[in-house]
Amino acid sequence: MVRNVIFSKSDKIFQFAFIYVVEIGSKTHEKSRDIDSFIGIMAVIKKLNQDLSMKITSTSVAARVAQFEDLTRSIPIKKCSNVFINQRDTPSVRDLIRKFSSQPEKPIKNIKLEATASSSPNRINQEKHAANLIGETFKAYKQRKEAKAVNELGVKTLTNSKASRSYFYDQKGQFLSRTPDNFQKGGKGGFKQLVRRDDQFVQLHIHRLDENLNQRSYNQLANSTLQGYESICKAQFVNPTTMIAHNGGKEVASLIDEGKSVKLLAFKTLLSDLKNLHEKSIYFHDIKPENLTFDDKIVRHIDVENLIAPGYNTRDEGIVCSPYYITQHLLNDIEFGDNKDHASRNHDNYAVLKSIIEATTGSFFDENNRADEDASMPVFGMGEKSLGRARVWIQENVLPKWQNNAEQLLKCPGTQTKPVAVFDMIDWASVEKSDLA
Numbered sequence: 001m002v003r004n005v006i007f008s009k010s011d012k013i014f015q016f017a018f019i020y021v022v023e024i025g026s027k028t029h030e031k032s033r034d035i036d037s038f039i040g041i042m043a044v045i046k047k048l049n050q051d052l053s054m055k056i057t058s059t060s061v062a063a064r065v066a067q068f069e070d071l072t073r074s075i076p077i078k079k080c081s082n083v084f085i086n087q088r089d090t091p092s093v094r095d096l097i098r099k100f101s102s103q104p105e106k107p108i109k110n111i112k113l114e115a116t117a118s119s120s121p122n123r124i125n126q127e128k129h130a131a132n133l134i135g136e137t138f139k140a141y142k143q144r145k146e147a148k149a150v151n152e153l154g155v156k157t158l159t160n161s162k163a164s165r166s167y168f169y170d171q172k173g174q175f176l177s178r179t180p181d182n183f184q185k186g187g188k189g190g191f192k193q194l195v196r197r198d199d200q201f202v203q204l205h206i207h208r209l210d211e212n213l214n215q216r217s218y219n220q221l222a223n224s225t226l227q228g229y230e231s232i233c234k235a236q237f238v239n240p241t242t243m244i245a246h247n248g249g250k251e252v253a254s255l256i257d258e259g260k261s262v263k264l265l266a267f268k269t270l271l272s273d274l275k276n277l278h279e280k281s282i283y284f285h286d287i288k289p290e291n292l293t294f295d296d297k298i299v300r301h302i303d304v305e306n307l308i309a310p311g312y313n314t315r316d317e318g319i320v321c322s323p324y325y326i327t328q329h330l331l332n333d334i335e336f337g338d339n340k341d342h343a344s345r346n347h348d349n350y351a352v353l354k355s356i357i358e359a360t361t362g363s364f365f366d367e368n369n370r371a372d373e374d375a376s377m378p379v380f381g382m383g384e385k386s387l388g389r390a391r392v393w394i395q396e397n398v399l400p401k402w403q404n405n406a407e408q409l410l411k412c413p414g415t416q417t418k419p420v421a422v423f424d425m426i427d428w429a430s431v432e433k434s435d436l437a
């Protein structure tokens with residue numbers, strides 16, 4: 001339920017659509033501001049676009065009302081909008097606008113409906129018919145959604161077979177995701193391969209099943225504890241071999257492969273979230289440029305199913321990590337050390353700092369050794385050559401107070417007694433200043 005949808009006063013077109021649909025279209029709804037009522041707005045907007053050649057895109061509406069587009073896509077909008085074609089507004093619509101807006105009819109004048117307005121009873125009937133159709137369609141869609149049972153992973157699926165697209169909801173009927181539009185293979189890891197994508201979502205096919213993973217409890221974690229972290233682009237299982245996630249943008253590793261770099265400021269949210277998650281004893285353990293994406297604004301974690309979190313996954317079964325972003329010494333500390341939490345923190349900090357230096361400089365420390373899953377891992381940490389390169393970066397971006405600490409972290413992460421969050425180490429004031437320059 002979204003209760004605080006407010007269209008700005010100047011936004012007359014949307015006010016018009018809002019009143020039209022909520023008050024006339026969804027009679028069944030008793031003025032509720034339920035987000036689902038907005039389903040019908042699409043039909044109105046189509047009409048405005050068609051009749052008045054206005055260019056209101058569904059994306060511009062989606063930006064105003066969260067999840068709007070996905071909800072509107074899930075009912076046969078075409079059926080509704082067909083009824084609207086060749087209609088004009090009626091005095092009843094204008095009355096409502098007057099009632100709801102302290103300003104009189106200006107919005108209608110603005111969108112040039114006034115000139116063609118007519119009060120013919122036929123038009124009023126047509127409008128009533130359209131309104132009822134929206135209401136009925138909406139009701140049918142709600143009933144269909146309610147009647148649908150959740151699968152073994154706690155997900156409800158409604159499929160539009162004509163469009164070969166499915167919509168996924170949680171147990172309470174809250175929209176989670178939908179099938180992305182385009183078949184297009186993308187990045188492939190040890191377990192998953194990107195097979196479909198569009199601007200909003202990606203679909204991952206699981207080509208190797210991870211038997212240690214409880215898919216249902218991962219979905220629950222994704223829907224609760226991991227909710228609200230902007231930097232986590234969490235995929236969810238919609239069936240045992242398919243996951244859907246928000247599209248996080250381009251994989252950072254492939255950007256580096258192309259010699260491109262990502263600015264440090266794009267990691268700020270991720271580092272602040274990482275600090276926060278560590279305080280809740282949640283650790284990723286597989287941070288690397290292959291598991292980070294960049295959408296031209298911020299960098300996000302993908303591939304988080306194997307994270308360690310209280311009540312979800314402990315270190316007892318071992319951790320999932322990549323040789324190039326861990327050390328033997330760290331691994332030993334994580335499995336057998338006296339302070340496993342510190343070891344876990346140090347591991348994430350080591351892996352994230354190494355990945356960030358690679359991403360912001362646009363080149364890997366050791367091109368040859370990275371991708372090999374069976375490559376031998378270093379015993380302690382970075383060798384002198386890599387450390388020399390890292391030192392330059394540290395002097396430029398880390399607060400003087402933490403420069404030794406940062407270097408020590410890369411040289412030998414396991415021996416650090418007190419881990420310092422990478423977020424706290426960075427000189428954000430100067431990073432922000434140089435970003436503006």
Ligand SMILES: Nc1ncnc2c1ncn2[C@@H]1O[C@H](COP(=O)(O)OP(=O)(O)O)[C@@H](O)[C@H]1O
Pocket residue numbers: 186187188189190191192193194202204233235245246247248249250251290291293302303304
């Ligand atoms: N949310 C996402 N946005 C964009 N690309 C993604 C997303 N999730 C996965 N990918 C792409 O798919 C690849 C495989 O996904 P990942 O979750 O890392 O699988 P694996 O567990 O096999 O490593 C990633 O390396 C990335 O290229």
Ligand SMILES: [Mg+2]
Pocket residue numbers: 189190290291303
């Ligand atoms: Mg991966």
